Amino acid sequence: MNGGAVFGGMDAGGHEQVIYCHNPDIGLRAIVAIHDTTLGPALGGLRMWPYDDEGAALTDVLRLSRGMTYKNALAGLEHGGGKAVIIGDPAVDRTEARMRCFGRFLDTLGGRYITAEDVGMTAADMEYILQETPWVTGTHEYRGGSGDPSPFTAQGAVAGIRACLRERFGHDRIGDAGYAVQGAGHVGTELIKRLRDHDARVFVCDVDPARVQHAVDEYGCVPVDSDGLFDTGAEVFVPCALGGVINPTTLPRLRCDIVAGAANNQLSTTDEGDELDRLGIVYAPDYAINAGGVMNVSLEMQGYSAERAHAMAERIEDTMTAIFARARRDGIPTWLAADRLAEARIAERATLRSTAPGTPAGAMQVPSGRH
Secondary structure (H helix, E strand, C coil): CCHHHHHHHHHHHCCCEEEEEEECCCCEEEEEEEEECCCCCEEEEEEEECCCCHHHHHHHHHHHHHHHHHHHHHCCCCCEEEEEEEECCHHHHCCHHHHHHHHHHHHCCCCCEEEEECCCCCHHHHHHHHCCCCCECCCCHHHCCCCCCHHHHHHHHHHHHHHHHHHHHCCCCHHHCEEEEECCCHHHHHHHHHHHHCCCEEEEECCCHHHHHHHHHHHCCEECCCCHHHHCCCCEEEECCCCCCECCCCHHHCCCCEECCCCCCCECCHHHHHHHHHHCCEECCHHHHCCHHHHHHHHHHCCCCHHHHHHHHHCHHHHHHHHHHHHHHHCCCHHHHHHHHHHHHHHHHHHHHHHCCCCCCCCCCCCCCCC
8 A cells, every 4th residue: 555545545535634553563453534524523433344455444444434424414413524444353353452552543633533333343342442542432331321323323224214215105104115134233133123113024134144043033034145135025125234235236136116224335336326316216325314323422422312312313314305305306316415415514514614713623622521
């Protein structure tokens, strides 16, 4: 990886800062990307993944951090976008030493980036990081945190699905549709549980057969393999695994009316979003519908309230309704409508800050009682 590739990626995405964290004695290799702090300190998850090389890790963290800027803006949060990745296999490399080492690096940023739990991480890992820095969310409840954000992500996704059903079918009855869920991890399982609470037909696949079996035994789902997921006849495709699932290979196989799930970066490119629109498939922009988790953890920096977190997650239904209205008004795909709504909020805040004195974007008071 050369410096030109790093700066080229930053220029292309409009990033403010990229930080490499390396401790060979501990075995830590991590990258923090801060995309934009116009709305406030960057907030976004920490992911551990066995990337093929650091170039792949950089590409992922740049893409994810930019997505967090748009997610936080559209969610109405007082935060910009950032993300961090640790290169490693969570099954063997997720150690206390690496987590605490990352926490020390994070602390040097002085609150410009606030981390949270993401793929490959747990609330216990956030606890280790918290030993070294206060700039952590998603910690255990006894620490004043909110614990696992997955239930709030799932709650918000169901709220967004209601808006999708109204847009496509003119009703919001969850149980009247079938759902093909790809991925039965923390969020996917929480989402499955809520869909089944409405007696919806749910098909499920996952790379881990044990997760699929749990969904079958516990919630009465129908198991399918990854290839058969596109042939279930379900009206709603629900991506809850890793990104890029809507791509030139899978797009021709879609037989659904709606794509609405909790995975990040579901479109391999915006061309796929354009094609979904052309095909008449209602697409819920991922960063809009899956914002319940970040809404939840953002409250930890203010004094956590579960009641407020639940209310914020339900607000995603209104956000999705606004996106659909903007798309119809301007004759544009929903992914672009969501982008324009997010960009409008960022632009308005930038204008406000340029005309009045205030706290620098990257500054925030250290939360009391968290270190």
